[in-house]
Amino acid sequence: MGILNVTPNSFFDGGKYKSESEMLSKVGKMLNDGATFIDIGAYSSKPSAEFVSEEEELQRIVPIINLILEYYPETLISIDTFRSEVAQVCIENGAALINDISAGNLDDNMLEIVAKYNVPYIMMHMRGTPQTMQKMTSYDNIVKEMLLYFSERVAQARSLGINDLIIDPGFGFAKTLDQNYEVLQKMEMFELLELPLLAGVSRKSMIYKTLESSAEEALNGTTVLNTIALSKGAKILRVHDVKEAVECVALFNKINNYSEVF
Template sequence: MTINCKGQLIDLSLPKVMGILNITPNSFFDGGRYSNEGEIIAKVEKMLAEGATFIDLGAYSSKPSAEFVSEEEELNRIVPVVQLLVKHFPDILLSIDTFRSKVASACIENGAAIINDIAAGNLDEKMMEVIAQYQVPYIMMHMRGTPQTMQSLTEYDDMVKEMMFYFSEKIAQARSLRINDLIVDPGFGFAKTIEQNFEVMQKLELFHNLELPLLVGISRKSMIHKSLGISADEALNGTTFLNAVALIKGAQILRVHDVKEAVECVKLFEKLNA
């Protein structure tokens, strides 16, 4: 299973790690930590040295009840950072965490390689057209509503069945536009209670029926720290455990704040399956 990133075929038969870089002042874990060029470059250099294949760059916090950020503000935040990182790391594979087609387009034009859309096109009807135009890999996440409303939309008759139907529709829409490289993200923490998040993890292997690469992003999320009665800062051990579970259940990409520990997980998983 491969994806084409800027002409480079990335083999996902060996799981890969995607490091998170939030340039938002209000992200749930690392908001405001990377606010100048030196800090941003140092953080990315560290993640790449630790073994990250992708860097996921976001300028709009999608935590529950996150404040609204205008399109203009998101563009002003993110495009200069894309330019900065592509200049300093010419071979970088940048994923852009956005649900807006104009932001996606601007970032791709400046060297981004992947679009990571929490809404799978539901919040911008032009998003898939942009993906089709540029033919970049497209991460489609499951979510209901918006970041501001999603936690009030957790009622399901059969959650995993409804998620599979959601993805089937999205895949059909993408294929109709001849989008080649699709990645599925179940959306841990998005329109799901803590108990529902664990149900998705328990049934994660079912998503392989979609026959697409599977991305798991549970890094330091509330399903971990609230379950353990600790803070997000203390949730690395729990994150590592659930990343290992995700790998055993077939995840091909781990999206994480802590690259070194996730890469170690992947290496030990390889040894287990050698």
């Protein structure tokens, strides 16, 4: 899953695309490099991100959907939003799945919209909002509490007829640096939910703070953690650097196929 941020303030690539041609060039490269999905976000969810109105989110994101589908009509577009109205408008404009950082907790209508349009739904673990989440990192047993959270959200989704679900542990969301690594180390526990797992660690602070570097220097660390995530059961990698992630998956699959032969 290739990341396309159309926000001016995302932690890694905010404000990078100055024109339609630059954005199309980025999308074309991700698709050529092997991206299965393009995940478009128009509301930065980095810690302490400023509020963006629903109207502005739509003004940012809908023209980009239309642009991508005009030039790359077969693209599977994922929409990174927690707002049901944004989800609905984007689906009606051709988006194929919804990626919700709140698993429906920030908009009571989200699950109903996903059910109405029968699209796949990624539900992530988070507490609070992007503005408050880093103050909400107290857990007695983080993985156990996350499993309970997902069990409740999955049950609610299925009660509405949503069955095509994907789980995202939410690295960097309402978690300290050490908690992120604990969740990654124990990520195979989420296979108890019997749903595909998405891992989103690309260039995050859990990497560059540990290495005392920066997001710009975090590609190697991203590849290391992506490999670990695959070994822990991840089925989708959400990344800024598609080529490197596709190579990571290919090599991981190669060694697994080798072990199966013998």
